[in-house]
Amino acid sequence: MLRFIINRIFQVIPVLLGITILVFSMLHLIPGDPARTMVGIEASAEQIEQAREELGLNRPLHEQFFSFVGNAIKGDLGESIRTSLPVTEEILNRLPITINIAIGATIFATFFGMLFGIIAAINHNKFGDGLTMVISLLSVSTPSYFLGLLLMLVFSLHLGWLPTIGISTPIHYILPIVTLGAQAMGLIARMTRSGMLDVLRQDYIRTARAKGLPERVVIYIHAFKNALIPVVTVVGLRFGGLLAGTVLVESVFAVPGIGRFMVEAVLIRDYPVVQGTVLVVAVSFVLINLLVDIIYGLLDPRVRYT
Amino acid sequence: MTKELLEIKNLKTYFFTDEGTVRAVDGVDLELNKGETLGIVGESGSGKSMMSLSIMGLIPNPPGKIVDGQINFKDKNLCKISKSEYRRIRGNEISMIFQEPMTSLNPVFTIGKQIMEVYKHHQGLSKAEAKEKTIEMLKLVGISMPERRIHEYPNQLSGGMRQRVMIAMALACNPELLIADEPTTALDVTIQAQILKLMDDLKHKLNTSIILITHNLGVVAQTADKIIVMYAGKVMEYSDTKSIFKNPKHPYTEGLLDSIPKIDKPVDRLSAIPGTVPSSNDFPTGCSFYPRCKYAMEICKEKGPDLIKLEDDVQVRCWKYIEEKTFVSKDHHSEKV
Numbered sequence: 001m002l003r004f005i006i007n008r009i010f011q012v013i014p015v016l017l018g019i020t021i022l023v024f025s026m027l028h029l030i031p032g033d034p035a036r037t038m039v040g041i042e043a044s045a046e047q048i049e050q051a052r053e054e055l056g057l058n059r060p061l062h063e064q065f066f067s068f069v070g071n072a073i074k075g076d077l078g079e080s081i082r083t084s085l086p087v088t089e090e091i092l093n094r095l096p097i098t099i100n101i102a103i104g105a106t107i108f109a110t111f112f113g114m115l116f117g118i119i120a121a122i123n124h125n126k127f128g129d130g131l132t133m134v135i136s137l138l139s140v141s142t143p144s145y146f147l148g149l150l151l152m153l154v155f156s157l158h159l160g161w162l163p164t165i166g167i168s169t170p171i172h173y174i175l176p177i178v179t180l181g182a183q184a185m186g187l188i189a190r191m192t193r194s195g196m197l198d199v200l201r202q203d204y205i206r207t208a209r210a211k212g213l214p215e216r217v218v219i220y221i222h223a224f225k226n227a228l229i230p231v232v233t234v235v236g237l238r239f240g241g242l243l244a245g246t247v248l249v250e251s252v253f254a255v256p257g258i259g260r261f262m263v264e265a266v267l268i269r270d271y272p273v274v275q276g277t278v279l280v281v282a283v284s285f286v287l288i289n290l291l292v293d294i295i296y297g298l299l300d301p302r303v304r305y306t
Numbered sequence: 307m308t309k310e311l312l313e314i315k316n317l318k319t320y321f322f323t324d325e326g327t328v329r330a331v332d333g334v335d336l337e338l339n340k341g342e343t344l345g346i347v348g349e350s351g352s353g354k355s356m357m358s359l360s361i362m363g364l365i366p367n368p369p370g371k372i373v374d375g376q377i378n379f380k381d382k383n384l385c386k387i388s389k390s391e392y393r394r395i396r397g398n399e400i401s402m403i404f405q406e407p408m409t410s411l412n413p414v415f416t417i418g419k420q421i422m423e424v425y426k427h428h429q430g431l432s433k434a435e436a437k438e439k440t441i442e443m444l445k446l447v448g449i450s451m452p453e454r455r456i457h458e459y460p461n462q463l464s465g466g467m468r469q470r471v472m473i474a475m476a477l478a479c480n481p482e483l484l485i486a487d488e489p490t491t492a493l494d495v496t497i498q499a500q501i502l503k504l505m506d507d508l509k510h511k512l513n514t515s516i517i518l519i520t521h522n523l524g525v526v527a528q529t530a531d532k533i534i535v536m537y538a539g540k541v542m543e544y545s546d547t548k549s550i551f552k553n554p555k556h557p558y559t560e561g562l563l564d565s566i567p568k569i570d571k572p573v574d575r576l577s578a579i580p581g582t583v584p585s586s587n588d589f590p591t592g593c594s595f596y597p598r599c600k601y602a603m604e605i606c607k608e609k610g611p612d613l614i615k616l617e618d619d620v621q622v623r624c625w626k627y628i629e630e631k632t633f634v635s636k637d638h639h640s641e642k643v
Contacts, residue, residue: 211427301413
């Protein structure tokens with residue numbers, strides 16, 4: 001098992017390298033001149049040249065790249081053009097909020113998704129199946145910005161149960177979490193359902209019944225652990241997606257997280273911030289996938305030995 | 307006189323599908339004494355697996371249902387007992403091993419856990435006690451280094467080993483009846499012989515009765531005391547093992563035996579029974595075997611024959627014998643069983 005984990009960690013290194021190259025080239029591939037943006041439209045040619053010097057844009061590409069990577073490893077992602085504050089600091093201030101929302105949404109989506117999926121599978125083609133599948137279909141197909149506004153309208157404006165925007169108290173987290181997690185919940189519910197239905201037809205389930213095990217042991221232990229395997233992949237993939245999904249949700253609920261920070265930076269061409277946030281989100285995505293693979297190995301012994 | 311362990315009377319297991327009613331098991335009677343081995347032989351689709359699942363109470367419902375008959379195990383009618391009572395019997399007093407050892411073990415649990423579970427649920431043993439018994443059981447079925455093997459997953463074992471694990475699991479609580487549904491079909495021939503020998507040895511050691519289901523007459527030849535030949539959900543012939551091989555009565559049994567190549571008579575072409583088992587929702591009227599039978603007569607098309615007793619331990623369902631009997635001795639009324 002340890003060897004499997006170490007192996008997987010080594011496989012991550014080239015991916016991370018690829019990400020850094022992409023993020024680095026972004027600055028040079030996107031139309032517009034960062035130096036000009038930094039100093040403003042009315043700046044003189046000298047001022048632009050000076051800004052270019054400060055950003056290191058005059059140096060050869062490979063030199064720029066290595067200093068970018070070197071700095072990034074040290075945790076230095078440059079300074080925001082708008083605020084002149086270190087990008088790392090700006091990101092660290094916002095990251096916890098986004099991570100809280102993403103984790104909250106993952107827990108919400110996983111818990112309710114699996115619950116609905118199991119209910120649906122056990123009541124295959126009966127009322128419980130239909131009801132949970134309609135809920136999951138609706139949640140998969142509703143765009144999050146629309147769902148966010150809808151929830152805000154119902155729970156904040158009409159019922160007055162929950163606050164509308166901002167993130168000052170834990171209660172503020174509820175609507176963003178539900179909004180962000182809804183799609184993943186629907187997906188997980190469908191995955192769990194089909195996974196359980198498939199597993200319940202397997203020979204080893206018949207064996208478990210033939211051993212005289214109670215039905216709850218058959219379903220929640222023998223079937224569930226097998227059905228969990230594909231679900232873990234989806235949960236992991238969606239968690240990465242949720243980090244990106246916060247862009248919309250944070251904008252709808254005016255949450256000062258990394259997603260909104262990224263959007264603002266793109267709008268004003270604050271390149272170091274865009275680079276920094278994209279890098280952080282991408283690296284998190286990779287690390288989460290690594291974690292998923294390891295959990296996969298823990299769940300399914302067949303993965304470990306191949 | 308040996309004591310009767312299992313008695314099945316007029317068992318009917320039907321499947322109600324959109325295409326119509328499938329009579330998987332259609333009025334089967336059988337008896338099994340303590341310590342005896344009964345072979346059930348038939349092609350795919352003859353209803354022999356459904357028969358075993360009926361005894362286990364594991365017919366998938368819907369669409370399947372036992373619509374009629376009795377399954378008397380010791381002093382209980384299994385068709386009438388509650389679900390929890392059935393659970394106490396399954397894996398404890400009646401166990402079953404299946405055809406595919408590859409897929410019959412849960413891939414995500416160690417084999418140790420899968421066997422220990424049986425002890426935990428039926429005998430309420432602690433983890434340590436269950437572990438000890440599991441190791442003992444694995445040793446009994448001929449698995450080397452059982453202390454290490456219990457931590458392994460099914461994918462780390464060979465097919466033969468897995469079937470041994472299945473047998474250990476089935477025999478864990480020392481059941482009185484073991485149902486083996488094609489236990490050797492998925493295994494290599496050499497391993498087949500080992501597994502059959504193991505089952506036979508354990509049967510004598512533990513005094514277990516066995517129902518051995520197979521499509522291979524060779525498999526039952528050495529181990530079974532009595533043999534039932536099934537076709538299309540019905541018993542075609544019921545006989546002790548010796549007479550069935552020496553003197554098969556039913557044309558179907560004859561066909562099955564003819565299709566086994568003989569070592570002393572080289573042939574160019576293996577003989578086979580023409581055609582296939584009719585799909586169970588369009589059985590022909592009359593005898594279900596007549597379209598493939600080389601002795602088919604007019605009456606076979608019109609009316610299905612009853613199972614008749616020829617000798618003490620030999621019963622057959624064929625017009626050939628009913629005609630003969632009535633022809634030879636008109637006063638002797640053919641006995642219905």
